[in-house]
Amino acid sequence: MNRTEFVESVVADQLKGDDQxxxxxxxxxxxxxxxxxEGEKERVQVxxxxxxxxxxxxxxxxxxVRRIVANEGVERIFPLHSPRIAKVEVVxxxxxxxxxLYYLRDRxxxxxxxxxxxxxxxxxxxxxx
Amino acid sequence: xxxxxxxxxxxxxxxxxxxxxxxxxxxxVTVIEAxxxxxxxxxxxxRDGYSGVQYGFEDAKVxxxxxPQIGHDAKAGTxxxxxxxxxxxxxxxxxxxxxxxxxxxxxxLEGIKFxxxxxxxxxxxxxxxxxxxxxxxxxxxxxxxxxxxxAGSIGGHATNLGTGPKIKxxxxxxxxxxxxxxxxxxxxxxxxxxxxxxxxxxxPVPGPNGGDLYICPSSRLYKPKARVxxxx
Numbered sequence: 001m002n003r004t005e006f007v008e009s010v011v012a013d014q015l016k017g018d019d020q021x022x023x024x025x026x027x028x029x030x031x032x033x034x035x036x037x038e039g040e041k042e043r044v045q046v047x048x049x050x051x052x053x054x055x056x057x058x059x060x061x062x063x064x065v066r067r068i069v070a071n072e073g074v075e076r077i078f079p080l081h082s083p084r085i086a087k088v089e090v091v092x093x094x095x096x097x098x099x100x101l102y103y104l105r106d107r108x109x110x111x112x113x114x115x116x117x118x119x120x121x122x123x124x125x126x127x128x129x
Numbered sequence: 130x131x132x133x134x135x136x137x138x139x140x141x142x143x144x145x146x147x148x149x150x151x152x153x154x155x156x157x158v159t160v161i162e163a164x165x166x167x168x169x170x171x172x173x174x175x176r177d178g179y180s181g182v183q184y185g186f187e188d189a190k191v192x193x194x195x196x197p198q199i200g201h202d203a204k205a206g207t208x209x210x211x212x213x214x215x216x217x218x219x220x221x222x223x224x225x226x227x228x229x230x231x232x233x234x235x236x237x238l239e240g241i242k243f244x245x246x247x248x249x250x251x252x253x254x255x256x257x258x259x260x261x262x263x264x265x266x267x268x269x270x271x272x273x274x275x276x277x278x279x280a281g282s283i284g285g286h287a288t289n290l291g292t293g294p295k296i297k298x299x300x301x302x303x304x305x306x307x308x309x310x311x312x313x314x315x316x317x318x319x320x321x322x323x324x325x326x327x328x329x330x331x332x333p334v335p336g337p338n339g340g341d342l343y344i345c346p347s348s349r350l351y352k353p354k355a356r357v358x359x360x361x
Binding site for chain 2: 003
């Protein structure tokens with residue numbers, strides 16, 4: 001066992017199983033349900049946006065989700081295996097031709113949309129906002 | 130403040146990862162493969178002038194070990210060890226509570242919440258004063274030419290004897306950085322598993338992956354951490 005494998009084996013029991021992870025791909029519009037602590041209580045909040053990048057392996061896997069709030073782009077990075085991430089739901093499948101959709105940051109309005117992965121369908125995505 | 134108990138263990142830095150705590154926060158951790166170590170000598174006040182315990186860590190290649198050392202380790206009933214380290218004890222009684230040939234593992238650190246980790250930092254080579262001593266350098270403009278990262282004036286000819294022809298010893302200048310003994314103190318112990326010789330601590334420790342480490346209970350805890358330790 002080399003060093004990397006040893007480190008991975010140490011944190012292996014913290015990983016979520018395949019049944020807990022949704023099949024997601026860059027370009028999808030996703031709902032990220034995450035737990036926030038308000039004083040004593042825990043509450044689920046949903047962050048919806050376009051998945052513009054995934055990075056890391058194993059326990060370090062993170063996703064970057066971008067949405068438009070009040071005409072301002074907001075990006076959040078979520079560690080996928082965090083217990084604070086209750087679930088990730090796919091709202092729409094988008095057709096992305098590259099692994100990182102950083103070019104969306106420079107797009108405004110309708111140009112922000114991505115084509116649906118099911119070819120032949122109309123443009124879908126963030127749209128105006 | 131005396132530490133919880135006098136013990137130490139050697140280990141090897143394996144690498145870093147992240148750890149999700151029960152409350153959902155995630156923290157950076159270092160994975161250490163610690164022990165097992167074998168006690169090779171118990172030192173007493175009478176014979177050695179101080180109380181302490183010497184232990185060996187990791188088997189050495191026998192052909193590289195001198196005969197006296199092979200004999201020394203054989204007395205403890207163990208194969209020649211690559212590293213020998215010591216830790217001090219407060220009294221002879223405490224030192225003799227360890228037996229020669231006894232194995233020290235992570236389980237001996239049980240109940241210890243914070244550790245000090247000593248290692249040899251990564252070598253950085255010959256570095257300028259800005260990187261080595263956090264000097265500010267000179268200005269980017271206002272007539273400064275080709276000296277933007279230099280240290281500036283090093284003062285007059287003040288020696289250790291007053292004034293003289295040479296600069297004071299220890300003046301901070303450019304030079305070799307890293308590859309020195311560094312101790313990081315009061316690292317939280319996140320996880321320990323004696324069956325795997327595993328120790329997981331919060332935050333980074335000195336040296337490259339695979340580097341040798343010396344781990345002992347924290348000797349200087351500040352108040353909040355000391356409270357946590359005393360409650361344990």
